[in-house]
Amino acid sequence: MDDRDGVIWYNGNLVPWREAKAHVLIHSLHYGNSVFEGERIYNGKVFKLREHSERLHKSANMLAYELPYSVEELDRATELVVKENKLDSGYVRPLAWRGAEVIGVSAIGTKVHVMIAAFPWGAYYGQKAIKLVTSRWKRPSPESSPAGSKAAGLYIICTLAKDEALAAGVQDALMHDYKGRLSEATGANLFLAINGELHTPTTETILNGITRQTVMELARKRGIKVVEREIWPDELAKASEVFLTGTAVEVQPVSAIDKQEFEVGPITQQMIADYSALVRS
Ligand code: PMP
Numbered sequence: 001m002d003d004r005d006g007v008i009w010y011n012g013n014l015v016p017w018r019e020a021k022a023h024v025l026i027h028s029l030h031y032g033n034s035v036f037e038g039e040r041i042y043n044g045k046v047f048k049l050r051e052h053s054e055r056l057h058k059s060a061n062m063l064a065y066e067l068p069y070s071v072e073e074l075d076r077a078t079e080l081v082v083k084e085n086k087l088d089s090g091y092v093r094p095l096a097w098r099g100a101e102v103i104g105v106s107a108i109g110t111k112v113h114v115m116i117a118a119f120p121w122g123a124y125y126g127q128k129a130i131k132l133v134t135s136r137w138k139r140p141s142p143e144s145s146p147a148g149s150k151a152a153g154l155y156i157i158c159t160l161a162k163d164e165a166l167a168a169g170v171q172d173a174l175m176h177d178y179k180g181r182l183s184e185a186t187g188a189n190l191f192l193a194i195n196g197e198l199h200t201p202t203t204e205t206i207l208n209g210i211t212r213q214t215v216m217e218l219a220r221k222r223g224i225k226v227v228e229r230e231i232w233p234d235e236l237a238k239a240s241e242v243f244l245t246g247t248a249v250e251v252q253p254v255s256a257i258d259k260q261e262f263e264v265g266p267i268t269q270q271m272i273a274d275y276s277a278l279v280r281s
Contacts, residue, residue: 032153
């Protein structure tokens with residue numbers, strides 16, 4: 001990814017892609033407290049850009065630091081980087097981190113740095129319906145981690161779970177939380193269709209996805225009841241359909257979790273169609 005043409009917005013300036021470097025002693029590289037976003041570009045515009053810029057702020061604030069750029073400035077910088085890289089569709093990756101000014105567990109005295117990169121990126125899985133395995137890695141309690149923050153450190157669990165799933169020959173992992181309830185996949189939220197209703201885990205241990213919130217709205221507009229609640233693994237047996245939602249994955253049907261199989265049914269198909277129409281409108 002580091003050897004390509006294009007520009008990256010880096011602390012307020014557009015720099016050539018290959019020159020957007022950071023020092024090996026940056027605090028966040030050692031202590032995992034960078035925060036980031038993932039955004040999709042449709043027809044040259046970022047879908048729900050404002051919500052993503054706001055969430056980057058929220059993520060940083062949950063880790064006790066403030067971004068040196070306002071939500072408005074991040075929005076403008078993102079639009080600029082999409083335009084300068086001539087992207088009609090693709091993905092945006094903003095990242096904020098604490099610098100190499102001092103070393104040590106305390107982040108006091110470090111400066112906050114921000115970059116925004118944008119690049120072409122197609123379908124996340126490239127498969128109509130995907131299979132998941134239940135991971136042995138659990139989402140931590142909100143008392144052990146700032147679950148609502150899209151913080152790099154929380155992704156060690158996701159990366160371990162995802163790579164174990166890939167090694168097992170399936171596309172992704174479903175994580176349970178510290179109590180054993182269903183939580184989310186490694187980069188997407190979970191929905192179950194049960195008796196014509198949509199059920200999704202509460203936000204206690206997951207990232208409250210912007211796509212999750214969008215799909216809940218779309219479902220309610222269709223008159224589909226949406227229930228946020230704690231969901232236990234044995235309830236998968238009651239689900240006729242399962243899908244994931246996320247900026248990168250969009251609305252992604254799931255055909256199996258471990259040995260349990262699901263159809264790509266009418267609710268999933270409706271949500272795929274509605275989401276696709278909304279992001280491209
Ligand atoms: N959960 C995790 C762990 C994620 O990484 C993502 C992707 N950002 C999501 C859920 C979905 O969030 P969103 O819909 O905002 O992309």
